[in-house]
Amino acid sequence: MDAPTLSPRALNRATLARQLLLTRSTTPPLDAVERLVGLQAQIPLNPYLALWSRLDAFCPDTLSQLLLDRRVVRIVVMRATIHLVTADDCLTLRPLAQPALDAELRRHREFAPALRDVDVNAVLAFARPLLARPHTGPQLRAALAERFPEHHAAALAYACRNFLALVQVPPRGVWGRSAQVTYATAETWIGRPLEANPSIDQTVLRYLAAFGPATVADVATWSRLTRLGEVLDRLRPQLRTFRDDQGRELFDLPGAPRPDPGAEAPPRLLPEYDNILLSHADRSRFAPEETRKRLAMTPGNVHGAVLSDGALVGSWARAEGTLTIRHAEPLRAQAQEALAAEGAAAMRFLGDHAPAVDVRFVAPK
Numbered sequence: 371m372d373a374p375t376l377s378p379r380a381l382n383r384a385t386l387a388r389q390l391l392l393t394r395s396t397t398p399p400l401d402a403v404e405r406l407v408g409l410q411a412q413i414p415l416n417p418y419l420a421l422w423s424r425l426d427a428f429c430p431d432t433l434s435q436l437l438l439d440r441r442v443v444r445i446v447v448m449r450a451t452i453h454l455v456t457a458d459d460c461l462t463l464r465p466l467a468q469p470a471l472d473a474e475l476r477r478h479r480e481f482a483p484a485l486r487d488v489d490v491n492a493v494l495a496f497a498r499p500l501l502a503r504p505h506t507g508p509q510l511r512a513a514l515a516e517r518f519p520e521h522h523a524a525a526l527a528y529a530c531r532n533f534l535a536l537v538q539v540p541p542r543g544v545w546g547r548s549a550q551v552t553y554a555t556a557e558t559w560i561g562r563p564l565e566a567n568p569s570i571d572q573t574v575l576r577y578l579a580a581f582g583p584a585t586v587a588d589v590a591t592w593s594r595l596t597r598l599g600e601v602l603d604r605l606r607p608q609l610r611t612f613r614d615d616q617g618r619e620l621f622d623l624p625g626a627p628r629p630d631p632g633a634e635a636p637p638r639l640l641p642e643y644d645n646i647l648l649s650h651a652d653r654s655r656f657a658p659e660e661t662r663k664r665l666a667m668t669p670g671n672v673h674g675a676v677l678s679d680g681a682l683v684g685s686w687a688r689a690e691g692t693l694t695i696r697h698a699e700p701l702r703a704q705a706q707e708a709l710a711a712e713g714a715a716a717m718r719f720l721g722d723h724a725p726a727v728d729v730r731f732v733a734p735k
Contacts, residue, residue, distance in 0.1 A: 376583060379631040381655035382680045387627040388580050389646045390424035391638055391677070397648045399433050400456065403442055405493060407573075407580050408455035408463070409645060411444050414543045416641035417454040419674075422719050423638050430545040430719075437540050440560055444538040445530065449594045449648070450474040451539070457560045462568040464535040464556060470594040471532040484525035490533065493518065497530045502558040504539050506550055535564055574601050575623065577649075581611050583622035585650035614652070627722060635680030637705070637712040642674050647682065657698075659680035664698040664734070678705045686713065693717050696732040706731055 376384070386392045390402065392534035395609035399421055403409060406424075409417040411711055412612050418430045436442045440457060445461040447453045452469045455463060476482055496517055497510070505513070507527065514530075515523035530536065535556035541549040576587055581621070586599045602609070602621050612620040640646065647656060656677075657665075665685055673685035684703075693713045701709070 373549060373613050373619070375381040375613045376628075377615055377631060378425070378655045379446060379680075380628065381583060381614065381620075381637065383629040383631055383633050384622075384627065385581055385584060385646065385655060386635055386680050387629050387633075388582070391646065391680075392635055394426040395424060396634065399425065399428065400436055403436075403535065404456045404459060405456060405580065406645065407576050408447065408453040408459060410625070410641075410648065411452045411454040411543065412643050413641065414548075415442070415545065416643065417543075418545055419639070419641040420644055422716070423640055429638060434504055435541075435546045435619060443556065443559065444543050445535065445556060446471065448592060450532075450642075455544070457562075460535070460537065460556050460560065461562060462565045463573065465564050465566075465568050466570060466573055467593070468710055469596070471637065473594075475529065475532045477532060478528065481522070481525040481528045485529055488518075488521055488526065488529070493500065493526050493529060494533055497526075498555060501530070501534065501536065501553055501555045504552045504554045505594040506552050510553065534732055567637040570595075570601055571605060574598065574605065578609075578623050581646075581649045582626060583620040584650065585614070585618050585620055585652065588649070591651040592645075592649040616652075618652075629663060633673035635677070637709045637715045638677040639686055639709075639713055644675060656680075661698045665696075676709065678709060681694070687722070688717060690714060691722055692730060694730045698734055700733065701731065 383392070389406065390397065395402065397405065397634045402421060402425055409420045411417050417434060421433060421440060422428045427474045428618055438719070440456055442456055443460050444452055444454050445460050445464060447467045450467065497514065500513055510530065511523040511527045514526040518526060532734060537556050537558060537559050539552050539554050571712040574589055577592055578584060581592060586602055589598045590596065609621045610624045612622065614620055647653065653662065661682065665682070673687045675682055676684040676686050676697070678701065683699060683701065686693060686694050686695045695713060710729040717727045
């Protein structure tokens, strides 16, 4: 029997539902972070907007307290990038991410050559007990330079970042505060060891629950791991399979939500690097390639993403009390009205308390 075909719109609605973006959820923040298998946190306060866009009556102080209580942490995991994850997930995902971190270090143009003749094990043996208590980057580099003066201190620190499980400790990432990056080992910060044998099978199942239906290439893009075809073949008996409109095989959990493609999708403003837009090799479920290329040419720094009717239609940025939405394609008046209301609410959440929020739309040229 041929596998059913899922259109890009059907895939869009399925992923939005799992990402809590079809309707705001009453899920507690800690449970939401776990359900989403972490939130991209390259920019420290982005997880707050990500959760505000997904949760009903989200209070940022709640997430800050979870950080202070060490129930969530900021650490390098998927794609070798900083994520906010639960403490439990930190201990599981960080060991699984090691191959991606190894590959990243091998690719580094400056540090890889500088580490060629270094006894990395000796460096880690020195740094691990040092980082049992928090150190800033400059403090770590200074200690390494003193102990290993013949080597490139920044390269040694980068090796520690890639080989040791280092969390970025508060107040970094706390709402309303700023601080330089300060590291401590996850084991000492959380008070428990890393998982010795974390399950890649269970992690892939969790990925499907949060981002599916998905191809093997999608899972690889999210994790930056290899040999995932073997994992999905092993899991095949407990999964459902579909095809996308290009005939590629999609894997999914049997009971996962796959809403009607006609389901309403409200407007959403997402932070820079939101995982929903970074976790598939084929991102046509959110926008065609041409639209994404046009948005990539938006002037200025990286901007947040704008979803309208579930599709990526533009980017947003705020400055001097004004929210500017640049859209790649013409927007209907009703869509602009809905986005303006959502944008004004987002501005108020982010701290703009002006009586009237100025939302401007910049049309494509």
